Amino acid sequence: MNHAQLDTSFLKLLDPSFYSFQEGKPLLNPYIISVNHSLAHNLQIDQSTLLSEDFLQLINSEIKSHNFQPYASSYSGHQFGYFVPNLGDGRALNLGKLKNYHLQLKGSGTTPYSRDGDGRAVLRSSIREYLMSEAMYGLGIPTTRALALVGSHTKVLRSYTQETAAIVLRASSSWIRFGSFEFAYIQKNKKEYYLKQLADFVIMQSYPELQNKPNRYEELYFAIVDKTLEMIALWQSVGFCHGVMNTDNMSIEGLTIDYGPYAMMEEFNTGFVCNLSDHEGRYSFENQPYIAQWNLSILAKILSPIADHGLMESYNDNFIGKFKKQYFSLMAEKLGLKNYSFDKDKNLIAKLLKTLQQQSVDYTSFFYHLSADTLDLKDQKITSWLKEYSRRLKEETVSKEDRLTQMRKINPKYILRNSMLQEAIDAAQNGDFTLVNDFLKIAHNPYDEWKEYEHYTQPKSGLEAMRCSCSS
Numbered sequence: 001m002n003h004a005q006l007d008t009s010f011l012k013l014l015d016p017s018f019y020s021f022q023e024g025k026p027l028l029n030p031y032i033i034s035v036n037h038s039l040a041h042n043l044q045i046d047q048s049t050l051l052s053e054d055f056l057q058l059i060n061s062e063i064k065s066h067n068f069q070p071y072a073s074s075y076s077g078h079q080f081g082y083f084v085p086n087l088g089d090g091r092a093l094n095l096g097k098l099k100n101y102h103l104q105l106k107g108s109g110t111t112p113y114s115r116d117g118d119g120r121a122v123l124r125s126s127i128r129e130y131l132m133s134e135a136m137y138g139l140g141i142p143t144t145r146a147l148a149l150v151g152s153h154t155k156v157l158r159s160y161t162q163e164t165a166a167i168v169l170r171a172s173s174s175w176i177r178f179g180s181f182e183f184a185y186i187q188k189n190k191k192e193y194y195l196k197q198l199a200d201f202v203i204m205q206s207y208p209e210l211q212n213k214p215n216r217y218e219e220l221y222f223a224i225v226d227k228t229l230e231m232i233a234l235w236q237s238v239g240f241c242h243g244v245m246n247t248d249n250m251s252i253e254g255l256t257i258d259y260g261p262y263a264m265m266e267e268f269n270t271g272f273v274c275n276l277s278d279h280e281g282r283y284s285f286e287n288q289p290y291i292a293q294w295n296l297s298i299l300a301k302i303l304s305p306i307a308d309h310g311l312m313e314s315y316n317d318n319f320i321g322k323f324k325k326q327y328f329s330l331m332a333e334k335l336g337l338k339n340y341s342f343d344k345d346k347n348l349i350a351k352l353l354k355t356l357q358q359q360s361v362d363y364t365s366f367f368y369h370l371s372a373d374t375l376d377l378k379d380q381k382i383t384s385w386l387k388e389y390s391r392r393l394k395e396e397t398v399s400k401e402d403r404l405t406q407m408r409k410i411n412p413k414y415i416l417r418n419s420m421l422q423e424a425i426d427a428a429q430n431g432d433f434t435l436v437n438d439f440l441k442i443a444h445n446p447y448d449e450w451k452e453y454e455h456y457t458q459p460k461s462g463l464e465a466m467r468c469s470c471s472s
C-alpha cells in the first residue's frame with residue numbers, strides 16, 4: 001500500500017461545502033506503538049509496508065504529493081440535546097479509500113473545523129480508542145476499526161496537565177454521521193439539494209440495494225433505524241456504555257464510532273454513567289436505547305424535506321418495542337436457550353438482570369462462569385434464579401455439552417476493563433507498549449482462555465467505577 005492507492009475520487013459526487021482539503025501537521029519524533037496485523041492482512045497491506053518509514057510518514061502527514069489530498073468533513077450535531085451547527089472533523093483527516101475502508105487519521109492537527117481545539121489527541125485516549133474499537137470487532141459488534149497507533153514527543157495541554165500527543169489511524173466503511181445530514185439541513189435555501197446529494201451518496205456507498213427503490217429516502221431511514229437498533233442491542237448485551245451518544249457520534253451505518261469516555265460495565269448496574277462530564281446521566285447505560293431513538297427522531301426531522309416525516313416517525317415509534325425483542329433474544333442466546341420465545345422467557349431474563357443488579361455481580365464473569373460450568377454454586381446470591389434457570393433448561397432439547405460449547409462462543413472471558421486500559425496507558429506513558437499489544441490480542445480473541453492473563457478476568461477493587469471525561 002502507498003498513498004497513491006488511497007482513493008478520494010468519490011468527492012466529486014459531493015458539494016465542496018461537505019469537506020475541506022487539509023494537510024496534516026506532523027508530530028515530533030513519531031514512532032509506531034502498535035500495528036493491527038489482522039486488519040492490515042484484510043487490507044492486503046504486507047509486513048514490510050507496516051514496518052516501513054513510508055507508512056509512519058503517511059500517518060504523520062509527512063507525505064506531500066499532488067495525487068494525494070487528505071480532507072476533513074463538515075458536520076453538525078446535537079450535543080447533550082443541544083444543536084451545534086459547526087462541528088466537523090476538528091482533529092481528523094480522511095486519507096481516502098483502500099478496499100472497503102476509508103482510512104482516517106485522528107489527532108493529525110487543526111482543520112477549518114477545529115474551533116478552539118488544538119487538533120490533537122492525547123496518548124491516553126488514543127490507546128483507549130485503538131484497543132476498544134478492536135475489542136468491539138472481536139465481540140462481533142459493528143464498529144469502526146483501528147489500523148495503527150503512533151506516539152510522539154509533541155506536548156499538549158489537557159486540564160492543566162501536559163501530555164503527549166498521538167495519532168490513531170482509523171478505518172471504517174463509512175465516516176458519515178447523523179450530524180452530516182444535520183449539516184446538509186442547515187444549508188440555506190438549498191436544503192433539499194444537499195440532503196438528496198448526501199442521501200444518494202450514502203445509498204450508493206452503504207445501502208446500494210436501495211438504489212432503485214421508488215421510496216429510497218424513506219427506505220434509507222428505515223435501514224438506518226434497523227442498523228442502529230442492532231448495534232444498541234449488541235451494546236446492551238455485552239455491557240458497553242458509549243458515554244457520548246451525540247448525533248455527531250452516530251454512524252449512518254450503525255457502527256460504534258468515536259470512542260471517548262466509554263466503559264465496559266463491570267458490576268451490573270443499569271444506571272451506570274461512564275462519562276464524568278455527563279452530570280445528568282443522559283447517556284447512562286439504561287438510557288442508550290432511548291437516546292438512540294431520540295437521535296433517530298432528529299434524523300427523521302432532518303430528512304423530512306426529502307422523505308415522508310409521518311412514515312419515518314411511525315417507524316421510529318416502534319424502536320423500543322423491537323429493541324426489547326432483539327435484546328432479550330441476545331440475552332437468551334447468552335443463556336443458551338435454543339427454543340426461546342420472548343413471551344415465555346422474558347420474566348426469567350428480567351429476573352436475572354434484577355438479581356445481578358441487586359447483588360452487584362460482575363456481568364462478564366457471571367456469563368463466563370455460567371458457560372464454563374464453573375459458577376460458584378455456594379454463592380447464595382443467585383441460587384433462587386439458578387433454580388428457575390435449571391427448570392427452564394429441562395425444556396431444552398440440546399445436550400448440556402453442546403449448550404455450553406455454544407455459550408462459550410458468545411460469552412467472553414475477557415473484556416477491556418477500565419483498570420486494564422489504565423495499566424496499559426500507565427506503562428505506555430513510561431515507554432512500555434507490551435500491554436497495548438497484549439490487549440490487542442485479547443481484544444481480538446476474547447473467548448479464548450489466555451491463562452497468563454487470568455488475573456484480568458476480575459474487576460480490580462477501587463478502579464471498577466473509574467470514569468473518564470470528554471477531555472481527550
Ligand code: AMP
Nearest residue numbers: 087088089090091114117118119120258
Ligand atoms: P468528540 O467529543 O471527540 O466526538 O468531538 C466533538 C467535536 O469536537 C468534533 O467536531 C471534534 O472534531 C472536535 N474536537 C474534539 N477534540 C478536539 C481537539 N483537540 N481539537 C479540535 N477539535 C476537537
Ligand code: MG
Nearest residue numbers: 248249257258
Ligand atoms: Mg465525535
